[in-house]
Amino acid sequence: MTEPAGERGPRKRVKNYGAGREALLEAAVRVVARGGLRRLTYRAVAEEAGVTHGLVVHHFGSRDALIEEALAHAVRSSLSSSTLEPGTGKVADFSAGLADMVESGPELQAFQYELLLEARRRAELLPHLRGLYEEYFDATRRELSQMLARPVGRGLSRLVFAALEGLVLHQLVFGEREVTEEALAELRALLEGLAEGTDGV
Template identity: 80%
Template sequence: MTDPVQPAGERRPRKRVTNYGAGRVALLDAAVRVVARGGLRKLTYRAVAEEAGVTHGLVVHHFGSRDALIEEAVAHAIRSSLSSSAMDTGTGKADDFATGLAAMVESGPDLQAFQYELLLEARRRPELLPQLRALYEEYFAATRRDLSRLLSRPVDRGLSRLVFAALEGLVLHQLVFGEQDVTEEALTELRDLLRTLADERDGD
């Protein structure tokens, strides 16, 4: 994907960032969008400044180095992902399992794309693995807790990873192909399967 060409003499209006805290978050959000579109290799001061509508110098002022920008963008994406996660509803009901997953993808596709870009980039840059591992351990644990409540028994790692892999695959497919309705249909089938597992356990 390429950026639209601006007509000669025209520039995108620049937004002034006056609050340090809010400005930093806005720049990190811009960094997430840059990576979602072009991968981590496209993450530069200039690209973030253009995306946020601010000066190149302001991005340098906030982060100091490209490595710091990458590190903080990853940490910001992880915090945002965990706060918007559709896992760990806490109700223990099959009907509530992974509710809001499709809507989460629809409302925040850049955040999801950013994570997948990081997964691929981590194969080339092992230094990204610790933060990614921490994020995914949170996902794995949330899935396991939700399943344990739903099935009324401890859930082993294999089952929780299997279910999480199904959810992550649905997120990726919706991100690429759209089709939110297909995601919802698949989630209905998954909930039916989990309900069957729970009923079998109750019948023992």
């Protein structure tokens, strides 16, 4: 009688593996966003996700693996929801979803800032952060190069990304979505000017 029940458990776990892993990553993001990295434990994630401690261990194996995967999840979720790289080459489309991204997923943004600050104290986090932030930098550079119809260097792409990241941080802390939208309109106007200057060359 207990044997069939034991067989049903593993089948259910395998069937829900992907969804379960995603839910655990989102729970880890929320834990860190609320209490900082020091609060990130298997038990805290399990409690947040409503699962057993053992399930978190099963999915990730180590706290470092959990941190790394949660960071990758946060960066990729932000990239997909911010319209940082719409691929249209139109300035008007650049970062069109930025303010919405902050409103709909503040935990994702807070999580990334928590890890950036923690990396100043824990050097082992820096390679993971640098590698994943390169995705942001590369996406910004690709989109700017398409908008301006010329290769864009590291300086300009990092300047534009820094402006976007600052807007995200300010909206996260102060709210004021309308200020974010106004600043984005100004940034797009500057980029339009650069694009027109390129056309005239």
